[in-house]
Structure formats: C-alpha cells, structure tokens
Amino acid sequence: MAVTATAAAGAVTALGLAAAPAAAAPTGTTAARPGDACTAADLGTRHPYVKTTEVSPTITHFKGWYVTEGTTGQQTVSTDTTTVISVSVGLNDTIETSFAVEALSDVKATVGLDVKLEYTSTSEESNSVTWNLTQPGYYGFYKGTKKVTGTYGSLNCNRAQQDDGSWALKWTEGPGSGSFTTFTTLEEGAVRCQDSVPADSIMARAQALLDCGSAAAKADHPAGAVAPTAKQKPDRPAPHQAPTAGTPAEQPTATGHSTRAALDCSTEAYKIAVPGKPLSWGAPLLADDGVRLRPSSIFSAHLDNWRLCNVTEQDGVLEASLWNWGNGGCATVAEQNASTERAMLMTVPCAEDDLQRFYIYRDVPGSPKIGVQNKYTGSMMGYDRYADGEFIRQYSSGRQDGTGTFDLTAV
Numbered sequence: 017m018a019v020t021a022t023a024a025a026g027a028v029t030a031l032g033l034a035a036a037p038a039a040a041a042p043t044g045t046t047a048a049r050p051g052d053a054c055t056a057a058d059l060g061t062r063h064p065y066v067k068t069t070e071v072s073p074t075i076t077h078f079k080g081w082y083v084t085e086g087t088t089g090q091q092t093v094s095t096d097t098t099t100v101i102s103v104s105v106g107l108n109d110t111i112e113t114s115f116a117v118e119a120l121s122d123v124k125a126t127v128g129l130d131v132k133l134e135y136t137s138t139s140e141e142s143n144s145v146t147w148n149l150t151q152p153g154y155y156g157f158y159k160g161t162k163k164v165t166g167t168y169g170s171l172n173c174n175r176a177q178q179d180d181g182s183w184a185l186k187w188t189e190g191p192g193s194g195s196f197t198t199f200t201t202l203e204e205g206a207v208r209c210q211d212s213v214p215a216d217s218i219m220a221r222a223q224a225l226l227d228c229g230s231a232a233a234k235a236d237h238p239a240g241a242v243a244p245t246a247k248q249k250p251d252r253p254a255p256h257q258a259p260t261a262g263t264p265a266e267q268p269t270a271t272g273h274s275t276r277a278a279l280d281c282s283t284e285a286y287k288i289a290v291p292g293k294p295l296s297w298g299a300p301l302l303a304d305d306g307v308r309l310r311p312s313s314i315f316s317a318h319l320d321n322w323r324l325c326n327v328t329e330q331d332g333v334l335e336a337s338l339w340n341w342g343n344g345g346c347a348t349v350a351e352q353n354a355s356t357e358r359a360m361l362m363t364v365p366c367a368e369d370d371l372q373r374f375y376i377y378r379d380v381p382g383s384p385k386i387g388v389q390n391k392y393t394g395s396m397m398g399y400d401r402y403a404d405g406e407f408i409r410q411y412s413s414g415r416q417d418g419t420g421t422f423d424l425t426a427v
Contacts (some may be wrong), residue, residue, distance in 0.1 A: 060420020
C-alpha cells in the first residue's frame with residue numbers, strides 16, 4: 017500500500033498537478049474573452065468568440081424591367097437568382113449544435129444586426145417582387161440582404177501561470193477556429209438609374225446592376241423584362257457540399273481502425289471520475305456499447321483504469337490517446353457520428369486516428385480536475401445526468417452545469 021501511494025503521488029506530479037492550489041476568480045461565460053478568468057466548473061466547456069466581421073450589402077435576386085407610359089402601377093415581377101448565401105459555421109452548415117448557435121448569437125451581438133441564427137439559404141426565398149411604379153423608365157427589381165462574414169475562435173478554460181509564479185484558470189484560445197457566414201432579412205424593391213439612393217446600401221447595389229451607362233440601359237424597350245446585361249448574369253454558386261463531420265475549420269485527418277497503433281503509454285493508470293462522487297468512466301466489454309459512468313470496485317476488471325498514451329503538451333494543454341487497461345481499446349467517437357451532438361464515447365482498437373486523440377484541460381496545480389475535448393470533433397466530453405450506466409457523450413460547447421469537469425486521479 018505504501019508503494020502504491022508513492023507511485024500515485026509521483027504520477028500526479030508527472031502531470032504537473034501536485035503544487036500548491038490557487039483559487040480562480042469566477043466569471044460569466046456568456047461574454048468570455050481570451051484572458052478572462054474562469055472556474056474549475058468551466059474546464060469541460062467551450063465557447064466561441066468573434067474575431068473579425070465584415071458586412072456587405074448583397075443582391076440575391078434581380079430582374080431588369082422596362083416601364084412605358086400606360087404600364088405604370090403595381091407590377092409583380094419574377095426575378096432571377098444572382099447570388100446564393102447560405103448560413104454556415106466552420107465546415108458544418110446544419111447549425112444544430114450549441115456551439116454553432118452560440119457563435120451566430122455572438123455575431124448578432126457584435127454587428128448589431130438581426131442575422132439568421134439557423135441554417136437557411138437565400139435560394140429558399142420567393143423570387144417574386146411586387147412594387148407600385150409611378151414613373152416610366154428602366155427599373156431594376158431586386159431582393160437583397162446584408163451578408164455577414166468573418167472568423168471566430170474557440171475558447172477553453174485552462175490553467176495559466178502568472179508573472180508572480182502563481183496559477184490561475186483563464187479562458188485561452190484552443191482548437192476549433194474557423195469562418196462563418198450569415199445574413200439579415202431580405203429586403204425588396206425597384207430602383208431606376210436616375211433615383212438618388214444611399215451609398216453602399218442594398219438599393220445602391222441594385223442600381224449598380226442596372227449598368228446605367230450601357231447601351232442596353234439607354235435603349236428603348238417594350239414594356240416588360242429586359243435581357244440581362246453582363247453585370248446581371250447570375251453568380252453561379254459552387255455545388256453544395258454535404259456537411260463535413262466536426263466543428264474545427266481545419267480538421268485533423270481521421271483514418272480507419274484497421275491497423276493497431278504502437279502506443280507509448282504511461283506506466284501509471286488513472287480514473288476519470290466525477291468529482292466527489294464514486295462513479296467514473298468505465299469502458300465497455302461489448303464492441304457496440306459505449307463508455308459509461310460506473311462504480312469502481314475490485315470487480316471492475318480494470319475497465320475503470322485508463323492510461324495516457326503518446327502524450328504531447330502545447331501551451332499547457334495535454335494531448336493524449338486514452339487507452340483502457342481492461343479491454344485494450346482506445347476511447348473514440350465513432351466516425352459516422354462525429355458531427356452528431358451527444359454522440360456517445362466508445363472504445364475501438366487503437367490506431368493513428370485523431371478521433372482517438374483528446375485534449376486535456378487542467379485545473380491549477382494541486383487539483384486533479386480536468387476537462388476532456390475530442391481533437392477531431394472539437395466537442396467536450398460530459399454526461400446528461402449522474403447515474404450508474406449513463407453514457408459519456410460529446411457536446412459541442414460542453415455541459416454548462418459543470419458536468420463536463422472530471423477528476424483525473426492516479427490509481
């Protein structure tokens with residue numbers, strides 16, 4: 017027993033968790049910025065923050081229309097699609113995860129515009145424009161919007177050493193940065209070359225499409241549609257791609273599981289436990305089952321014991337494969353479920369695969385508390401409720417009630 021206790025203490029020291037603890041000041045997470053303080057309960061959470069934004073008036077539907085004397089009044093025109101804008105966050109355009117929704121909400125607050133917070137596309141809008149025309153002339157019937165694009169970063173709570181040598185928990189930029197696109201509500205109207213319009217407005221963009229200096233704009237036409245000029249030709253979008261699994265903008269490569277990887281694992285084994293409670297991560301015996309919260313006992317057959325393998329560290333964040341002593345497999349999120357919120361954690365034969373790699377965010381030295389993030393999906397590990405047999409699952413933003421914070425304790 018004395019030998020075991022000494023080994024455990026050495027193992028914790030090797031992970032840098034054995035110095036005197038320091039308290040971290042609590043902070044709200046809704047407006048977290050790099051360098052803000054966080055708490056141990058935030059170790060299992062993740063938040064986006066907007067880094068850059070650009071707002072550009074964009075015409076999505078347009079039709080040139082000539083009105084003669086006697087044809088004024090209310091006109092209903094079917095416009096042509098010129099530009100398609102689709103809402104997306106990173107590689108995932110389904111906007112079904114809490115991380116993507118929170119990112120777009122931050123965009124809305126940053127630019128002060130009522131932007132779309134769910135997946136949609138301007139091509140889904142009706143192309144019909146109805147307008148009352150009081151003067152003859154060459155008109156552009158249009159629909160347009162303010163396209164909002166930019167980049168975002170991903171914040172994780174992790175320990176940081178202060179200038180005086182003490183430690184504190186802070187929000188630091190982690191993996192998962194990328195770009196976003198969204199847009200405001202479409203507006204419609206009709207505009208002529210001689211109309212005075214606000215600069216850099218949607219109406220001004222529509223007026224520019226009229227190509228007022230061209231021969232086509234100056235020529236007399238019969239009432240009705242005018243053949244589109246070169247400026248009015250549709251901006252054909254690239255073929256729509258199926259959503260790619262995961263949230264980071266540049267995902268690591270996920271490979272197959274056919275080859276057993278030669279892992280360099282620590283000699284120490286650890287439990288990944290719920291702080292202050294008896295349940296911990298327990299690996300399954302059946303291949304199609306998942307990692308669950310289980311009580312630890314002499315009958316656990318080492319299914320509750322994990323080793324950290326191929327460990328690297330960058331900016332204070334550990335990266336490791338989690339090898340289970342009991343079934344010999346490595347923790348992973350199934351590739352077919354990589355983009356699924358609440359997908360369960362499983363174990364499979366170990367391979368060189370970023371679905372099997374995890375970032376470990378640590379509390380200040382002296383505390384065993386950690387947060388665990390899958391490298392490929394960017395999601396944090398947690399559970400729905402504290403109960404024997406409850407699955408460990410992935411959550412794109414983590415569990416905001418603190419149930420994504422675990423104790424990493426040597427055994």
